Every structure is written in C-alpha cells, then in structure tokens.
Amino acid sequence: MKRINIGFLFPLAALAILVCALSQQLFILPPLGKLLDPFIGAIQNEDDRPLQAKELTIPARELEAPVQVFFDERKVPHIYAQHTTDLYFAQGYVTAFFRLWQMDFGSYAAAGRLSEIFAKKEFLDYDRNQRRLGIMDAAQRSLKLIMADRETSAALNAYTRGVNAYIQQLDYRNMPLEYKLLGYQPELWTNLKSTLILKSMASRMTGYEEDLFMSKMILALGEERFNQLFPEYYPDAHPVMNTDRPAATAAAQYAKIPGYLNYAFLSANSVIAESAWNPRLGSNSWAVSGKMTASGFPILANDPHLNLSLPNVWMEMQLNAPGVNVYGVTIPGTPAIIIGFNENIAWGITNGADDVKDWYKLKISPDYRQYELDGKWLPLEVRRETIQRKGQPVFYDTVYSTLHGPIVFNKSFPGKDPDMADMALRWELHRPSNEFLTFIQLNKARNYREYKAAIWHYHCPLQNFTFAGKDNNIAIHHQGSMPLKWPGQGKFILDGTTSAHLYTQYVPADSLPQLLNPACNYVQSANQRPTYSNYAYYYNGYYNETRASRIEQLLSAKQQVDVDAMKAMQLDNVNAFTVMALPVLLANVKPAALSKAQQQTLAAFKQWNGSYDYDNKIARLYNLWWRNVKNDTWDELRNYRFFIKSPEDEVLLNLIQQDTHNAYFDRQHTPQREDAAEIITNAFITAFAENEQSRKEGRERWSDFHKVNLLHLTNLRAFSKMGLPVAGQQEALNAISANWGPSWRMIVELGDRPRAYGIYPGGQSGNPGSRYYDSFVDDWNKGKYYTLNFFMSLKEAKQQASGAWKLNNR
C-alpha cells in the first residue's frame, strides 16, 4: 500500500530554497546554479563554433536580399550586401554577435542607468551626474535631427533591426557572459541607444574642464604671473594649420582678468575635484603625399589614444554594398566605419582638444524657481528624472535648467566641489547634430571634394580629420562647431546673469583651421593647437605640443618614407620634450654636490636619446628627476587648496633657461634661497636614491615600472589583462600610460589597391570566454601589425575567407 508522506515537504522546502538561492545573485556571488550549469552556464560561452564554421546559414527577417559575411583568420567580418539597408542590418547583427554586452552596457552608462544593473550607491551618484549633465536629453534632441535625414535614418533603422534580430535569437545559453554574471537580460536595441553611444564618445573627448581652476589661478597669481605660467601659445609650436607663422606669439594672447571675475564672484578656497581625463594623452595622425613616398602613393597613419579596455572600444570590419567598399574600425553600437579607408581615400581622426564645455555662475531666487538674466527674472525649467534601481525603490531627481544649459550641481546634488553649485553648463554636446552622416558619407567618399562634404556634417566634438586620396591629395581639417568667443571667454567661469556671455555664433566652416596639399608634403595632428596665435578667432583648449613636435622632427628630416617608416614612427618611444629638457638639466646640475656613483649615472644620460624603450635602464630615473624638479619648483602653487595642475613642462624648461634665479625656484620651508641649479641637483640626488632602492629590489628596466592595464568595463579583474609591461611613454608617439594608449594603430598606403596594416589591443570578440577575446594583445604589445585583408571583390572574399555566414530571409 502506497501513501503520500507529508514528511517530504521538508526536503522539498530545502530544495526550493536551494534552487532559489542558486538562481539569483547573493551579495557578491553571481547566480551560481545557472552560471555553473554546464548545459547553459558560463562554460557554454566558450563556444566559438559559429566563428569556426566553414559555412553557416542564419535565418533573418526583413532582408531585401541574402547577405554574405566572410571571416578571415582573425575573425574580421567582411560583409557583402546587395542593398545598403541590408548592409547596415548585417552590420548591426554581426556587431551584436561579437559585442552585444559592450554596446548595451555603453548605452546604459551614457543614459545614466547603471543603477538598474548594480545595487551600490556610487552608481546612483554616477547616474544622477550623467542625467544632470544632460547626455540623454542631448541624445534625444540629436535623434530628432538624425531621423529627419533620409540617408541616416535608413541606415540607423536597419542597424537597429539587425541588432534586434540577433537579440531575439538569444537564449540563456548563448547570452553574453556578463548578463549571466550580473543577473539581467539584454533589452531591445533602439536608435536612441546608438545616438547615446555617439554622445558618450563626444563626452569622453570634451569632458575635461578646468574653468574654475583657471579662474582661481588668475585671481591668486595676478595677470602677469598667470600669463607667464599658463600661456595660450608656445613659440616652438607646430600647429595643425602650420602656415603663416607670426613673428611673435605670447604677447598677442595675453589673458586679462575679466571684469566680473573676483573672489566675491567665486567663493574661493575650495577643493576642486580631479578629473580622470589627462589632457596630455591624445592621438596621432598624419598623411604623407605621394611626392615623398617610395611608392608614389600617399600614406596615412592614425593611432587614436583612448582608454584601453576589454573589450576594445573598436571593432574591425569591412562593409561592401553597391557604392561602398570600406574597411576600418567601428564603434560597437553605431553604424558605418569610423576610422578607415576605401579604394580611393583613407582618413584618420584625433581629438581637437578644444574647450567646448563652459560654466556660468547663476543668480537664483531664494525659492529656486527663477534666475536672473539681463536684469529680468526668468523661470527655471524643471524636469524630473526617474532612476530605476536594482532591488531598491525608484529614485526621483529634479534637474533645473536655464537658457545656458542644465544646473548640474546644487544643494540636492553637491558633487565633489561646493563651488560648482548653482552653475549652468553650456556644452556643445547639447546641441543637436548628426555625426553619423559624416561617417556614412566618408565610407563611400571617392575624393577630396566628397570627403570635405562628408565632414561638413561633423559638429561635436571638434576633431582633426586627416585625409589622403588616391589622386595624391592630402588634407587636414580641424572640424566641428567652434564657438565665436571673445578672448578669455570660456577659459574662466562665465557670468550667467548677462546674455553678453552667451555665445551664439560659430566660426564659419571655411575659416576653420585646415590645410590642403601643403608645400612640406605632409599634414599632421597630435592634439596640438590648431593654429598659430595670429588666427582670426579666439579659442582655448587642452592641447599638447610634444608629440606634434616629434612628428614634425621625424617627417621633416625624411626625403622619402614608406610603410615601414610609418610603423617605426607609430612605435617611436622618444619623448621630444625629454630630448629638449635633458641637456638643460645636465648643464645645470652641480657635479661637485654628487657622489662618484651619481656622477657616473649622470654621465650615462649623455648617451641617452630620450627613448622609453622596454629594456632602458635610465628612463625611469629621468622621470623621477624631472618629477622632483617640477614638485620643488611649483611648491608654492601646491599650497593653493584648489591646485590641480602645474604649469606645462615647456614653461618650466623656459624658466630654467631664461631665469635661473626666479623666485619659484626658491623652495618653501628652507632657510636658504635656491636657484634652478640647486633645485635640479637636489632633485637628481633624491631621484637617484629612489632609483637605487628599486634597483636593489631587482627593478631597473623601464618596463619594470611602466605597465598597462586593459580593464574590463565592469573593472572585473578576472576579465581584464593587468600589469602588462610595455615600452613607450605618455608623451612619446607610442603614447602608452597605465590605462591609455594607441587603441587602434592603422597605416594605409593608397594605390591601385590599398595596402593597409593595423592592430588594436583586444580581440574581435567581446566574450571573455572566447579565444578571440584578447587574441591581438600580445602582438600589439610587441609592436606587430596585421595585414588588413581588404577584399576588392566578392570573388576575392570567397577565395580568401576562412569561414562564411549567409544571412537569409526565413
């Protein structure tokens, strides 16, 4: 006789509790049951079979005709479509296959939605900040403009449909690993998400600011000293537009304390938050005319320096449809190729580094409903942001805006710096623009005229576009919306109570800094100033001259170049500033104050060419030495509580050469008065002692100290590559620092068929379980390049591909 035993309810309850516990995140632990389930869990993310298949047919909907996707050995997709919309559909599908989580996460981060994924409070602060900056608002307004353009909207709609076709095929087993770990699911892609990715990039390029620091600095130092320490121009600069060099520079750009700017206007003595962005890090790009290449065809080189992450910010692909055959890198989440080449042209991009982010000090009524402008009280605009939070109640944030832009910080969200409260932000990123169109048109541009027409649509952020055409035209454009400002406008905090401080006009497109086929036969940009000081319009920004100076040195010294010379330049580890500064330091150091060992080390410097090579044993000592010289010289400035940055290195070097007894060389807290020679000698002795200590610990080579981290976007160490020893230095052309560097190295020689080489630190797949996740990293670190397989025809693609997919209507 059989009976039901009530006692089974106890193990049943235990089983139910166990299943529940293993199905969801518990504290820091991921949903272990699902994650470690061998049939659907993490182990299934090792599945690279679709990429290794010789032939795979993928059912898709909404295609006008079948699309073929060929893969080469490195798993670069070469997409062949018969219609343009199918091309972008397939680009969306294929990109999602490789990088879905990365692009989705990027859209969450840009929109200020990370609290939906992570429960920690700092993500709520991040989201509030992001929303108050107005990124989402800006993306929504730009999208309206984008959708009004037929060509862009067709491309974007198709791309979105392609991404969603992939998402809709997903089940838990083949879902990207990060979703499994963090316990959420991909949502459908939208055009807004693509626009958010673009705005996020613009934010990254233009997010740096030092308006408040500069305002306080000019008040603290006075005009004369401020202009001495923070000049707008340097005499030895090599700007993007290097024609019409003026006889004198600095005097023409003397910054004056604006009439409204005083301590009552700013509340002084507060601490300014440091930005993660380092304006000394940037990108290189140059194009050399066929008149000075061995082949007779122009060569273009570009290596954008960005945050080095895993997955990499770029993904390589070739797009082919009637009227377009282009190869290069795309940003996952956006259609078209961003940096690349086709049969006729090649183009590169570096950050313009202009200041297009300005703050306005407002006068707001006590009830926080109105603000004053030109003597009238205007109502503050109010919007309510709804922030969904994982496992917690919804958070509502009220954001106020004025005619200038959003008020990012106020009493309810003070940020890190109380002095930034109640200021309105005016940022070029807020203006609607359609940068997608630039890339869509660049992809199919056939000559200089079409290239110029394409970049005309580019507004934010200001970028240096470098161009080379098969017909031997080379050009460079400092392209984007460059506001018409009066001298000093935007360098300091502006007065929000007068509309005279609001700029409404922009430098006409034809007057933007640009060069076409210069007499020197090359153009170059490396985040330096776009012009000499005699440019007709005022602008300011966060420029760097060192790499541009090195490019100039190398290109101007050559009669003829080839692809190998371009590779050597991209991998050049010489810091041009070090080359200038070292003889000055050596000339000023006092040998009598040094021990014999120190003198011997000093002698070794005379043999050093300033190259931060992997095995170099002296580079680190120089870095310590120069750091100490800087710290000891600018110790007065460090006393300011608002101090965030020293004057540029060029200013200090000039001071050592021109004015060795300048008061800044006198160290505070010492009874005697030091001069430059004493500072330099003491700095060397201290650096030597520090270096000796490391040497005794067995660390002596530059690569023992210079390491790069490729961090996963969640900062999970398990999915990152940490502490890779590398050559290069942040101001060398091979500008690698802890987590920044050449995110894509590309060299293209145009001709009857383009010959191109490239590499990025990552791998095509965004899946940490895939063998293609970080497959390029070691080669990138060794300075290798891959030949980029640019197929001129479908036949070539078929013959040379190692695998293929066919996207077919179901």
Next chain:
Amino acid sequence: MKISTRDNIKAFLCLIPLILLIRITDRIPWWSFVIGVGLFGAATAIWKWKVSAFVTGFLAGLVVWAGASLYFHYTLGGHVLDKIGVLLFVPGPVVILLSGIIGGLLTGLALYTGRTAIRVSAH
C-alpha cells in the same frame, strides 16, 4: 531498510541519462531536471528499490555536471573556467568541482524528496 548496492547502481545508471535528457532540452528552466529526478525518486519507492537516495542522487548529479563541464571545456576549448575561478577566488579546475557539487546537491536532494514522498507499507 537495508540498502542494496545493486539498486543503488541501477538508480545511478538510470539517473545519468535522465538528467542528460532533461538538461539538453532547451527552453525549460535550468532547474527543471529536479522535477524529473524527484518523480524518479518516488518511482524507486514504488518499485521498492533499496537505495540511499541522497548519496546516489548526489553522485549521479556530480558525475553529470562535473563530467559535462569537463566535456564542454575540452571540446569547446575556451578560456572561461580560469576566469570564473578568479571571480570565485578558486583555481579554474575547482570550478568544475563546484559545478559538480551543485549538480550533486540538487540531484541528491531531489531524489531524496521524491523518495520520501511515497511511503510503501509492508502489506
């Protein structure tokens, strides 16, 4: 009840294909195999198999989950195990063991639950 080694082996050998069959079926919740195992546990009671339910279930679950993890790892040839190991602060191979233990616990508990649900009297 005296445990029969033969019945244990029989149950073990039945459980392995049973779990595999249910787990390779897509689009059902990952934990649904415990229902099948529970029902099988009830059946062993009805069939009067003298099995040590938890231990037999645990061993079967462990073998299937750890074995499948090992199989997929070697056939797919990827790198995820070491990375998950870093996340969980254990070496990569221990992740396979952890997977086996989870499979074992669920199967053991499910078999025991099913087995306990049915009481068969001597008459």
